[in-house]
Amino acid sequence: MQELLSEIRDCQHCQAHLPLGPRPIVSAHPSARLIIIGQAPGSKVHQSGIPWDDPSGKQLRQWLNISNSQFYDETKVALIPMGFCYPGKGKGGDLPPRSECAPMWHNTLINNMPKAKLTLLIGAYSQKYYLGNRAKKNLTETVRSFQDYLPQFLPLPHPSPRNRFWQAKNPWFQKEVVPVLQFHTANIFGEDQ
Numbered sequence: 001m002q003e004l005l006s007e008i009r010d011c012q013h014c015q016a017h018l019p020l021g022p023r024p025i026v027s028a029h030p031s032a033r034l035i036i037i038g039q040a041p042g043s044k045v046h047q048s049g050i051p052w053d054d055p056s057g058k059q060l061r062q063w064l065n066i067s068n069s070q071f072y073d074e075t076k077v078a079l080i081p082m083g084f085c086y087p088g089k090g091k092g093g094d095l096p097p098r099s100e101c102a103p104m105w106h107n108t109l110i111n112n113m114p115k116a117k118l119t120l121l122i123g124a125y126s127q128k129y130y131l132g133n134r135a136k137k138n139l140t141e142t143v144r145s146f147q148d149y150l151p152q153f154l155p156l157p158h159p160s161p162r163n164r165f166w167q168a169k170n171p172w173f174q175k176e177v178v179p180v181l182q183f184h185t186a187n188i189f190g191e192d193q
Contacts, residue, residue: 001030001112008084008105014098017087024084024101025051028109032078033188035110035119036060037126039158040083040097051079059159060122065182070189078113080106082125093162097125118151118184123158131155140170146177154181 009024025041036052044054052060052071061071071077083097084105090096110116121127124139130153136142142155149155157163157173167173 001028004108004112011084013100013104014085017098018085019088020046020086022085023049025049026080026084027051027072027074028078028080028113029074030112031075031115032113033076033115033117034185035078035080035113035116036122037119037130038079038081038122039125040081040094041086042094043086046086056158056160059161063156063159063178063181064185066185066189076189078116080109082129102129117188119153121153121155127155143173143177146180154184156181
């Protein structure tokens with residue numbers, strides 16, 4: 001696994017398309033039991049090199065009801081984006097994740113984590129990629145149908161502060177999905193006790 005992670009972190013495949021240059025951000029370990037597949041690092045994460053080191057990460061950890069130390073324990077949680085590098089800014093926020101990364105690296109990474117119990121699919125990009133035609137017509141319907149994808153996957157909206165309006169319009173998410181997410185997370189972390 002360390003060799004694979006080094007290879008990913010040395011990747012220069014999309015260099016010509018990355019405004020801040022390549023800096024692949026990933027965290028994984030063969031014993032990880034929770035896989036979190038997000039979108040792509042933002043500029044703050046590109047600077048720090050720490051996945052989810054931003055307000056979105058803080059919100060995600062609250063949803064999971066776990067500490068920073070638990071979240072960043074790679075032996076338990078793998079943090080894999082759809083695009084490993086910061087893609088740059090667009091009109092409405094960051095550009096979409098580069099499409100080359102997931103087909104190039106995800107299968108090998110995930111196949112090296114045989115103990116994984118649950119994969120969180122955060123945002124529409126990971127949901128479309130992993131659920132294919134099982135995904136509903138939009139993110140809201142896919143997340144609302146979360147029970148259809150368990151126990152392998154649990155689709156979530158992006159925890160970005162920009163999505164606070166989505167959360168306000170969809171109060172069922174906090175009432176129905178977050179408790180299920182916390183239940184599964186507690187079970188995964190409780191296996192060691």
